[in-house]
Amino acid sequence: MGGPARAIPHTTSRAAVLDVIRAAGTISRVGLVEATGFTGATISTVVRKLIDDGLVRETGRAESTGGKPRVLLQLNQESRYAVGVHIDPVGITYALTDLTGAVVSRLTRAGVGPEDPAEITVRMSRQVDALVAGAGIDRGRVLGVGIVTPTGGLHRQPALRHWADFPVADELGDAVGLPVVPGNDATAAALGEYWSGVVNGSSIFAAVYMGTGVGAGVLVNGIPYHGASGNAGEIGHVCLDVDGPPCWCGGRGCTEAIAGPAAVVAAARADEALARGADLAREGGRTWPSVAAEFTAVVRAARRGEPTARALLERSARHLAVAVRTLANVMDLDLLVLTGSSLAVAGSVYLPAIRRELDRAFFARATHPVEVRLSTSASTAPAIGAATMVLQSQLVPLRPGSRLPGNLSESEAVQG
């Protein structure tokens, strides 16, 4: 006793009702009572306000058993829009979605590279404007822009050190004149998959994201599990070897240090024949392509039958599989999607390794399996998820003390 009063996290009746209507497509008020556990009076009040705000509309009647037909509700799809931007060295992807998360329009442009971050931000702002204008949408209906970057920050890559202190979300917000919600690619990818309807029937769903780094985003019934500060899901920094190599995070033997794309590329580069055959850049050379591009070169070498490349990928897959087992055991997952550019190109190696490890050693396997799939929308899910972050945060005001999702470095995060 005596502690401060605390509310249930991430929950208001409004948010719950909106999410249930979205997931159901159409649903009656009685259906909402059943699905949410709220009283009829609460549902009635909340729905009235949502209709007044133009977010929900009545849409005909369903036969009911015995009584009069029930009025069905659905989201007013075109009442609000949001833009998602996924920044990555591989490409910058933009998605414009309506209130249901359905993609109205999208485009992909060159990834970030050696240019000045301020220039890239101006270019991003123009792309956002063009996307909205091109779709013929009233700008007043665009709630904001979600922007997601790799877990740990873009500046973790040698070629992108100049992004270290650049407040990209702030700057983009100023340039585009809309609220900006920052986040990380893994959580956004999970949201993108969920809102695309791929994740039916899962209560604890994770997207394991391997682009440049290794991360994961976890959703509990569709709502991101953020942890205390938006840094949950860090499977790149679970320890697989207490005496392993040091990691930039301060630990030793982390998944990312042992098995991440940068580790695979470094090991490939150390093998002279493979480095030459796969045309990997020399360390300290004039150009230094992105880790993801170099990783793709190693994957291509493996496909050509290069045995060292194959062995390096299999070793990485075996380690990532064990890290995924840890994630599954700690969070008790029931569905997992493998995504991110590196898993998109090397899924045929990683998918079976992860399935095998979970079949063999997932703790609760006697109770339920963990289904593992390769994403079929790896390139767009993070941008769609970024847009849904805006829908969630703008439609449901954050409570005092709530923090924004994502794990950008402080300099990158917009507060407020």
Place this chain on the structure above:
Amino acid sequence: MGGPARAIPHTTSRAAVLDVIRAAGTISRVGLVEATGFTGATISTVVRKLIDDGLVRETGRAESTGGKPRVLLQLNQESRYAVGVHIDPVGITYALTDLTGAVVSRLTRAGVGPEDPAEITVRMSRQVDALVAGAGIDRGRVLGVGIVTPTGGLHRQPALRHWADFPVADELGDAVGLPVVPGNDATAAALGEYWSGVVNGSSIFAAVYMGTGVGAGVLVNGIPYHGASGNAGEIGHVCLDVDGPPCWCGGRGCTEAIAGPAAVVAAARADEALARGADLAREGGRTWPSVAAEFTAVVRAARRGEPTARALLERSARHLAVAVRTLANVMDLDLLVLTGSSLAVAGSVYLPAIRRELDRAFFARATHPVEVRLSTSASTAPAIGAATMVLQSQLVPLRPGSRLPGNLSESEAVQG
């Protein structure tokens, strides 16, 4: 779109309001609106029903700024009770709590051993009856009995194989004539600490529990994070060495296999001088004391300055610390309590090792620390938590599709 409608997990307005009143001690309806985010109309409806049910009462007025004084609400402490039972080889602990989780009465008896589980269950049922009768409480106000056992099940211990197929929760329910809610010791310990008010200001709180096995219970704003099947928090089965020793769970290099009490005891037994000095039972001998008792003997030897014992404990602490770092990184914790009989006796070795690891390598350490404490109520927290499981489950009916907390084997779990 198109998926089935889903509700927010573990949340009804009634549960949220009850939990906020409990945590606040006393609070006004306006305070409830602020703390929960529900509308005034919802709060008014829910509070009226709680008062009608006798769970909440009005208790005077608070000065308000400018308006008329506000009526304060508090839980009607003596309106309901619950019993918690924590079964362990070290001892069986019983706690009778009121609606606020405050302990009315408690007792500890000998732990489970070689006797017939059915006999022990009859004895437990008599102890529950005696506890309630001794406190002079109307049995009609006792909502039920929470019963918690070690993660993975009692039968994981060599001496307790005869518990493997014994449906203890079912049998106790039949004997005592009250609803029984089963669970695991780690989650119950976390709940016990939380309801005792020790956990102020934490949003993501974990109890790391080392008794015979190694487990963890995680609460998100006071509500257990269960995962898909009540098996979340399995840090005993995160992998610390991909090529490590096989574990009973099917994996390799698990925390429990490398660093758990049974691993420490096995290594101590393998050292002839230490085994003799610490008076450890010989493998295959006639008696086979509990792992926790043998672990305590190793801790005593370390305290006497036995270097091998000390080294074994330090190695175990170093590994457990890395597993805790993994838990902290995956769940993004902000508070951690070390508990369970093994950590209670060896906290002076484990606490500094865990603090050191988190200071050095917790991923979000630039944003917030993870506070680590030794439990001051290791022996009673699981029983108190078991009682609060009953309060939560009986006062807030489970939704269709919800599962009971805990990770007992199926034979031990009461369904319904």
